[in-house]
Amino acid sequence: MSNAATTRPNGLALFILPSALLFALFFFLPIGLMALMSVLTGNPVVMPKVAFTTRHYGRMIGDPYYLEVIWTTIRIGLVTTLVALAIGYPLAHWMARIKSRTGHALLLMAVLAPMLTGIVVRTFAWMTLLSDKGVVNQTLISLGLIAQPLKLMYTETGIVVGLVHIYVPFMVLTLTGVIGRIDERLEQAAENLGASPLRAFLEVTLPLSLPGILAGSLLVFALAISAYVTPILLGGFQIMTLPILIYQQISANFNVGFAAALGIVLLVISLLLVIAYNRALGLVSGQRELQ
Amino acid sequence: MMKALGSSRLSRRRFLTASASLGIGTIAAPYVARADDPTLRITGWGGKWGEIMKAEIGPAFESEFKCKLQTDSAFPYLPKLQASSRSAPIYDVLHTNSNEQWAAAEMGLVEPKIDPKLVPNLADVYPYAVSDKIVGVSIFTSAIGLGMRTDKGYGNVTSWKELWDTKYNGMRGGYVIPVNSLGQAFLMMCGTLFGKGQTDLDAAYTALEKLKPIKIxxxxxxxxxxxxxxxxxxxxxxxxxxxxxxGQNQPTDFVAPSEGVLSLEQVLTITPGSKMKELANAYVNYMLRPEVQKRLAETVWYSPANRRVKLDAKYDAKLLTTPEKVSKLIQVDWKWYNERKDEIDQRVNRIFRA
Structure with a gap:
């Protein structure tokens, strides 16, 4: 009887099956194909003689330009994440602790409002602000504060500004849920025991909100390093990132193998950083289960 | 009697069924009627080109050749063709710029030449349209030169070399060379202007370095x-x-530099695996017809490849419509360029990074 019970298929498994199939079909299969293409000399579907090769990876390692592109991509991702966290955390804390329902609703609307517009439109809006003939430069020139336009576009700073604007809502919404679940009485208890509000925040609220910081940062980092539209429009092709390079290899060089190798490198770097970040935060917060 | 009456009565169910059938029939009728028509799959630009092709040129071709034209205007086309089967390619006719056509020909994705016996209008094109620098046939060309603002007091611009004048710092514009035909053609022009010729890449790189700051x-x-x-x-x-x-009173003008203008060809090729070869050749021939060339040229301001086209005076004055004007066109050796594209891309990406 007990044997029969243990071998009976779990009803829940049937519910998981469609999503598991979907995941396998649209996640593991494409990544597997990408990994395969990155070590082949051509596309086996349309080319008769295809062999295994390491030349795509060799090209990447042999030319420091590609390593610079990888580092630029990671740097933009990290800076975007840190700025989004710095802006998003106070806002999320305010949203989580505000007593007024109307105030909470207004803050939520303010955070969500930018997400109602497409990324392309928002990036073009930044271009109208940051370009040489844009609002910022023209205002400063008309006030006599500058003689020549400031270089606000076609820089990493311009890209980070655009990306932060797009991804801050992801950080805020992730953090709000976590901070909202922290019992306020813990902070009150700390203050009753003599801690200042700042110390109570640093030693109670901040460590307890680390899972939210981790989740929000990973989300923003992953989105920032894979962004294409904003870096291309605000960077004006003068800041090369991995997604732009991958697109260039496919659309203009028709080199699918090298594009696949670049994609695999982007994936591996992301995974390594996620694991490292996870471990570091786990150690800091003492939450060993995160590892 | 009762049965007969009952069967002829219009019930709600019958009414809904009949309405639904009629609706589906009306929507599907054109598709059903054309289901047997052969479909020619082509590529084409959007904008004004796409508008006139959809409104006039395409339907006229469909009507004359009893077929359906299916146009893909979502660039880039070549990676899609590259990913499709050689025996059943995604396109029958590929329309793109010359550099990509050369890449496609090198990969065996398009036929390198058009058969003049199957495309009689080929006999009427200017030599550049079927020269050894062209894969397939160029149906139109534009002249790559300099565009300038006329309200900035820049004075008379006559040479490519004026682009290097420091007074244009922060105000000069160029292209992302790895992905843009104009940028690639301009790189070759730099070799001619400052070196031994189009293939003098070192001279071109040095010249490009000196173009900074530039908006690309x-x-x-x-x-x-x-x-x-x-x-x-x-x-x-x-x-x-x-x-x-x-006609829009824009303070802009085109400058054809004294050293010559570069050719930006609109090229048609046929895919080797196409099952619609006859129709594909008919389409290429149709696009070279004088009346089709005139209509398109006067809509999108492309210079027609057919020598017999007579444009209205306004267009004739500005476009390349005589052998003398056409002789000023400089064609790029795309085969040579594509063989070195990876090396060139790596170098220019470095030059233009911030």
Whole structure:
């Protein structure tokens, strides 16, 4: 009887099956194909003689330009994440602790409002602000504060500004849920025991909100390093990132193998950083289960 | 009697069924009627080109040849063709610029030449349209030169070399060379201007270094907007990108530099695996017809490849419509360029990074 019970298929498994199939079909299969293409000399579907090769990876390692592109991509991702966290955390804390329902609703609307517009439109809006003939430069020139336009576009700073604007809502919404679940009485208890509000925040609220910081940062980092539209429009092709390079290899060089190798490198770097970040935060917060 | 009456009565169910059938029939009728028509799959640009092709040129071809034209205007085309089967390619006719056509021919994705016996209008094209620098046939060309703002007091611009003048610092415009035909053609021009010829890459790289600071874009539409908004004052552009704003009182003008203008060809090729070869050749021939060439040229400001086309005076004055004007065109050796594209891309990406 007990044997029969243990071998009976779990009803829940049937519910998981469609999503598991979907995941396998649209996640593991494409990544597997990408990994395969990155070590082949051509596309086996349309080319008769295809062999295994390491030349795509060799090209990447042999030319420091590609390593610079990888580092630029990671740097933009990290800076975007840190700025989004710095802006998003106070806002999320305010949203989580505000007593007024109307105030909470207004803050939520303010955070969500930018997400109602497409990324392309928002990036073009930044271009109208940051370009040489844009609002910022023209205002400063008309006030006599500058003689020549400031270089606000076609820089990493311009890209980070655009990306932060797009991804801050992801950080805020992730953090709000976590901070909202922290019992306020813990902070009150700390203050009753003599801690200042700042110390109570640093030693109670901040460590307890680390899972939210981790989740929000990973989300923003992953989105920032894979962004294409904003870096291309605000960077004006003068800041090369991995997604732009991958697109260039496919659309203009028709080199699918090298594009696949670049994609695999982007994936591996992301995974390594996620694991490292996870471990570091786990150690800091003492939450060993995160590892 | 009762049965007969009952069967002829219009019930709600019958009414809904009949309405639904009629609705589906009405929507599906054109598709059903054309289901047997052969379909020719082509590529084509959007914008004004796409509009007139959809409204006039395409339907006229469909009507004459009893077929359906299916156009893909979502660039880039070549990676899609590259990913499709050689025996059942995604396109029958590939329309794109010359550099990509050469890449496609090298990969065996398109036939290198068009058969003049199957495309009689080929006999009437200017030599450049079927020269050894062209895969397939060029049906139109634009002239790549300089676009300038006329309201900035720059004076008379006559040479490519004026783009290097320091007074244009921060106001000059160019292209992302790895992805743009104009940028690639301009790189070759730099070799001619400052070195031993088109293939003098070292001279071209040195010249490109000296062009900084420069605003670069990936496609000509973006450059047109930069010039119109005053973000750039002098830039590399094709004549169509300036002339298409004719009559709108824009403070912009096209300069054909004294050293010559570069050719930006609109090229048609046929895919080897196409099952619609006869129709594909008919389409290429149709696109070279004088009346089709005239209509398209006067809409998008492209210079027609057919020598027999007579444009209205306004267009004739500006476009390349005589053998003398056409002789000023400089064609790029794309086969040579594509063989070195990876090396060139790596170098220019380094030159233009911030």
């Amino acid at each position: 874009v990936d496609f000509t539409g973006a450059m047109e907007k930069m010039l119109l908004s005053g973000e750039v004052g002098l830039c590399v552009i094709h004549d169509s990108g300036i002339y298409r704003y004719d």
